[in-house]
Amino acid sequence: MLQAPASFAISGGITAEENDKLRSEYPMPSGDMLGDNCSACHGTKGAEFNEAMPPLAGMDKAKFIKLMKDYRANKFPSIVMHDVAHVFSDQEIEAMADFFAKQKPEEWTRPDWNASIKANTKENSHE
C-alpha cells in the first residue's frame, strides 16, 4: 500500500490488525448500515448531487468497487475519500456497492405513507 501524503499524516485509534480482528468477531454490518453512513455527505440513499460530493445512488457496482479500492490504496490524491475508505474490507466495499447500485439515482419519495398508515391505525390516536 502507498503511503498517505504528508497532508494526511495524523492518524490514530486501532491498528489495521485490530480492525481486522473486530471484523472477524462479529457479523459484517449490512450494506444498508454501511451505505446509510454515507448519506450525511452524499445525500439520503446516496442520491444527492452537489459540486464536491458526487451522487452514489445507481452507481455501477464494478465502478464503485474499483473507486473505493483505489481510494483505499491511496492511488491518487483525494480530499477525504482515502481517509474514509482505508478501514473497509473487500466484502464491506462490495456490500456498499450492492446497496448503492440498487438505489434509484433520484431523490427518495414515498408519497403514499399517509394512506398506508391510516389503513392501519385508528384516526387521531396518540396511543
Place this chain on the structure above:
Amino acid sequence: MNKITRRDLIKLFGAGALSTGLMGASSLAFAKQSAHIVIVGGGVGGAASAKYMRLLNPDVRITIVEPEPKYIFCPGSNEVVAGFDTLETLTVDYNTLKSRYAVNVIQDRATEIDYANKKLKLAKGDVLSYDKLIVSPGPDFKYGAVEGYSKQLAEGDFPAAWHAGPQTLTLRDQINALPQGGTVLISSPVDPYRCPPAPYERASFVANKLKETNPTAKVIILDSKDDFIFHDVYLDYWKKEHGLGTADARIEWVPKKAGGHVTKLDTKNRTLTTADGQVHKGDVINIIPPEMAGSFVRMNGLAKGDWAPFNSQDFSTKRDKDVYIIGDSAAADPMPKTGYIASNQAKVVTKAIQAELTGKEIGTPFITNNCVAMAADDWGMTVAETFRYAGNHHAYEESYVMSDPTENPYYRHIRAEVAKNWQRTFRKDIFS
C-alpha cells in the same frame, strides 16, 4: 383500547420469544397494529430517527415531541457569528417530515417517562403511549461551573451561543459593536462538548472579521484543555494569518497549563478569572460552558454521571430496553458529540427497531463521523473517523485520519468547499 400491546404479547408468549424474534406471528401482529415510535427532541438525532424509521417502515406510527416550531442547525452558526451567513439559512421546519414522511409532530416538551406503562408525559398534560421511545434532547449547560455565570446572563449580555438561535445574533452584534482595539474573550470548555473544533473555528472567524473591520482588536481563547482537535492546523493558521506568538498577535490561545481554565465571571468589570488567578478583561465575553445530558435524560434516571450509558448494539438505554438514547446526551465516548454522529446513531437505532418489529436479528452496528471544520472561507480541514462495534458492553473502537497543516493551498481550499457542501447536504439529509 383494543390494541394488543407488546406487554400483552410478552404476557402471552414470554419476553424471550419476542426479543429473539422466534415468534414470527406475534412480531407480525405487532407490526400490523402499527407500533408507535415516539421521539423526544426534533433536533438532528430526533429528526433523523423519524425520517430513517419511515424509510424502513411505511406502517409504524411516528411521533416527534419538540417544543420549538422550527429547528436551527448549529453547523454553520459560527458563520452567522462572523456575519457571512444568516440564521435563516440554518433554519428548517417540520413540514416536510409531516407531509412527506407522515410524522406526527407535537409541539410540547416531554417531561416524564412512565416506564412500567410505556407512557410519555408532556408538559401541557398529554400522555403518549409508546412501543419504542427514542430520546435525543441534546445537552444542557453547566453554567455553575463558572462562578457568577448563569442561564439568564447567557440569554442576556453574555451569550454562550452554543445552541444556534437568539444568542448567536447577540454575539454577532456585540462583535460588530466592538470598540476599536477591543478584546473578545472566548472560554472553551472541558471535554466532552458538542462539536470539538467549533470554539477554535469561531475564534478564527471572529479574528478574520476583525482583521478587516477592527485590525487592532484581539481574540483571546481561554482554554480548559491543553489540546484540541486540529490543534496543529489552527495554530499554523493563527501564526500565518494573525501573528500568533508575536507582540501584536490578533489571536492568543491560553491552554489550561498556562492558566487558561476560566473559573469566574465578573459582569460589572467585564472580567474573567482563571484557575491560577489571572484576570482578563473583555469587551465581549463568550463563555462556552461545560455540558451534561439534557434535563429530560437526567430527570428520568437515564444518566449515570453526566451522560447516559447505552447498550452498544442498538443504543437502547441501560435503564430500559425499549428506550433508546442518541445524540449529544449519550455517553458515547470515543465518539465525539457531533450532528454527524447523532444522525448515524439514529440509523443504528431505527434499523434495530425495524429488526425487532419484523422478527429479524439486530445486525452489527457501524458508525462514521466525517467532520469538516474551517479556519477561513478557503481554509478547511477534515477528520474521517470510523467506529466499530466491539461487543454490547464495550465502547466502540475508533480509527481516524485527520488533516495536518499543509502548505498546499488547493487542499485547504477544496476542504473548505467540502465543508460548505456538507452543511447543505446534511441539512437536506435530515429534514428534507
